[in-house]
Amino acid sequence: MSLVEIDRIHKSFDDLEVLRGVSLDIDEGEIVAVIGRSGSGKSTLLRCINGLEPIQAGTIWVDGEQVNAPETDLRKLRQKVGIVFQSFNLFPHLTVERNITLGLTVVKKMAVEEARKIARQAIAQVDLEDKLSAYPDMLSGGQQQRVAIARSLAMSPKLMLFDEITSALDPELIGEVLRVLAKLAEDGMTMMVVTHEIGFARNVAHRLVFMHNGEIWEEGAARAVLDNPKTEELKNFLGSVLI
C-alpha cells in the first residue's frame, strides 16, 4: 500500500471544477514533482491531501487513514503531513524557536525542554542555528521559508507537501531553499513538490506529474517526461517556462 493514495477525486469551488477525477499514488520515500500552469489545480491537489480543502467526490488515503472521512481526526493526520506554503505563513508574533515548538508543546504535549531540543535539531537541518531567537520579520524571505520547513520537520512528518515554496522569493534566495529540499530528498523524505523550478524537478524528483485543466495530463519518470513530452500541452508549457 502506498503512503498516499488518491483515487478519482473531484473538487469544485462553487461552479468551477478545479480537480476532475485525479488519481495518484505516492510511495514511501518517493519524490513527486507537480508542474502545470496556474489554475491547473496543482496547488489545490496538494491542499486536499492534508484536508485543507474538502473534496466533493473520490477518496484520499494517507498512511492508511482516509482524509475525507468524517470520522478521521484531521489533527492527528496533519501531524503526519507537513506542508510549506508559498507565502511562508510563519507566526509573526512568535520567535523562530516558538514557531517551531508551538506544535510540539501544544499538539504533541511535549515538555518545553524536549521541544526546544527538537527545535534546535530542526533549525540545524535548515542551517539557521543562530536565528532561534529572531522574529520572522527580521529574516529574509529565504530564511523565513527555511524556518517554515523546520517548523514542519519538527513534527516528524511522514510526508512533506511543498506548495510553490520558491515562487515568492527573490531569485538569489531560491537556491538556499532548494538546497534544503535536496538535502531532505537525500535523507529519504517522502515529498510532493508543486513547483515552477523545472531544473529542480528534473534533478531531484523521481516522478513528474503535469497537470492541465484539473487533470493529470502526463506523468512518469521526471527526466523521461521532460525530455520527451508526449502531449502538445506539455510541450507548450515547457516552451513557455524555459524561454
Add this chain to the structure above:
Amino acid sequence: MIRDLATNDFFYLLFAARWTVALAVVSIIGGSLIGVVVMVLRVVPIPPAKWLAVAYIQTIQGTPLLGQLFIIFFGIGVLGYDVSPWIAATVAFSVYSGAFLGEIWRGSVQAVPKTQWEASASIGLSFLEQLRYVVIPQAVRFSIPPTIGFWVHLVKNTSLASIIGFIELTRAGQIINAATFRPMTVYLVIAVLYFCICFPLAKMSERLEGKLRVAR
C-alpha cells in the same frame, strides 16, 4: 430653598464619580467575559452557534440601552424579584458591552489573514488552540483602538444609571443642582470629571498600541 454651592458639593461629586468608575469597571469586566464568548460563537464554524451570537448582537445593538436598563430594573421587579439599582445597572451594562465588544473582537479576529489559520491547522492545532496561540495574539493589536473607544463610550453611558436611581456622577449632579440651581457650574464640573476618567483611557490606547508594535 435654594442654597449656595459649597466645597462639600465638589467632594460629593468626586465621591459619586467613584461609583461611575466602579460601574464602568465592573461592566467592562462582565462585558469582556460575555464578549469573548460571543466572539468565539461568532467565528466558530458551527452555524447554530453563529445564529445564536448574531441574534444576541442584533437584539442588543438594535434596542436602546435605556430600554435594556428599564427592562432589567423594572421588568425583573415585576416578576417578583427585588433588584437593586447597582445590580440592574451592572447587569444591563455588561450585557450591552458584551454585544459590542464581541463584534469588535470578531472583526479583529477576522482581520488576521486566513493563511495563519491554515498554517496553524497544518501543524495540528484545534480550533480553540488556533485562536488562543496564533489568532488572538495577532488580533489584539487590531482591537485596541476600537475596544478602548468603546470603553470611553461606556464610561459616559453609565450616566443612564441615574434614571433608575443609582447615585453616580450624573445623578449626584442632579441632586446638587436641585438644591443650588447652578446648572452651568455643576454640569461643567461633571463634564470635567468625566473627561478626567476618559482621557487616561485614550492615552492608554496610544501607549498600548506603541508597545505592541515593538513587540509585534
